[in-house]
């Protein structure tokens with residue numbers, strides 16, 4: 506069941522959606538369809554390879570990077586068309602393309618800040634030939650990226666020598682290229698004196714060590730840099746001004762990218778109603794499931810409000826709440842499912858049933874891309890205009 510609400514509010518948007526639906530009818534065959542009860546961010550195994558194959562089909566059909574400008578291989582879609590694209594693909598049961606970090610974060614950043622040589626890397630993002638990872642977080646620098654210690658030292662010949670460690674790098678074990686934030690200035694901490702680089706993940710001195718999570722997957726990794734040599738043209742944007750480049754990247758992660766999560770959230774909410782309808786479920790557990798389902802609809806409609814505001818040239822607070830709402834809502838959905846499944850709660854991975862894995866994976870969804878606490882701080886300061894939180898002295 507789904508509440509009616511439509512993003513296709515103009516003839517142009519209806520035409521866009523109809524063209525996409527017709528294309529999906531022809532190309533989204535059963536072999537590609539996403540399991541509605543699987544982790545949409547899973548980075549391993551058959552599901553990952555299926556997503557890679559699906560991205561190639563999208564690419565061949567001209568339906569990848571739809572929000573990128575046409576001159577960079579995209580479709581030059583408006584935000585409304587992009588939102589409609591994500592929602593229509595999700596409703597049809599399409600999996601997410603595999604190169605999520607490249608498509609929604611690194612690509613748009615290189616389009617804005619990259620040199621022509623760096624922009625030459627864009628076509629391979631679209632075709633899934635090169636998979637990208639994001640190398641920001643470190644063991645002592647997650648929420649506070651101003652504490653980054655990985656250092657890039659400029660050599661007399663213009664090249665850079667990089668040493669340090671990153672952690673929680675999604676797609677690290679499969680990535681070909683990384684988008685690195687490292688310290689180049691003299692100050693030991695702070696946001697000035699950071700710079701962004703493109704890194705070959707197979708370069709001598711780069712070691713990627715996969716981190717196995719509690720659900721059994723190796724979604725992310727530790728990455729060690731031992732005097733890794735980067736060419737002079739690996740620098741993205743201005744030296745020591747990497748924070749303005751990185752905030753652009755994080756902005757994409759916290760706004761448009763989350764629209765891709767609407768479809769999976771709706772699938773989980775519908776499946777939860779299915780569990781709640783089974784015999785023997787208590788009225789209070791049934792209430793809990795219905796409350797979660799209603800909140801999933803609120804999440805989706807809030808996403809639409811954000812898109813509608815953007816079409817009208819403004820920013821809705823709804824856009825900024827989406828990331829936080831997604832993490833908290835999904836976590837609660839799986840906790841409710843686990844209560845409804847009683848003794849089976851932590852049984853992992855039946856053929857079609859991934860409730861146990863999702864319950865474990867969703868703990869990370871309130872952490873990655875900025876923890877819930879950090880999202881709340883941002884909402885307070887940027888949207889509600891509250892005083893900035895005091896810094897430790």
Ligand SMILES: Cc1cc2nc3c(=O)[nH]c(=O)nc-3n(C[C@H](O)[C@H](O)[C@H](O)COP(=O)(O)OP(=O)(O)OC[C@H]3O[C@@H](n4cnc5c(N)ncnc54)[C@H](O)[C@@H]3O)c2cc1C
Nearest residue numbers: 639640641642647648673674675869872873874875876878
């Ligand atoms: C699934 C997943 C995928 C990820 N993928 C990537 C990736 O691809 N690339 C990458 O670079 N990183 C990635 N990360 C790392 C992620 O960005 C960090 O885990 C996150 O920023 C938190 O940093 P931390 O783990 O060091 O926790 P800490 O920053 O040490 O925080 C610990 C606790 O303190 C709280 N806290 C910290 N500061 C404040 C504050 N100012 N106010 C209130 N509370 C605060 C936090 O909310 C948290 O509860 C990923 C993480 C996860 C879980």
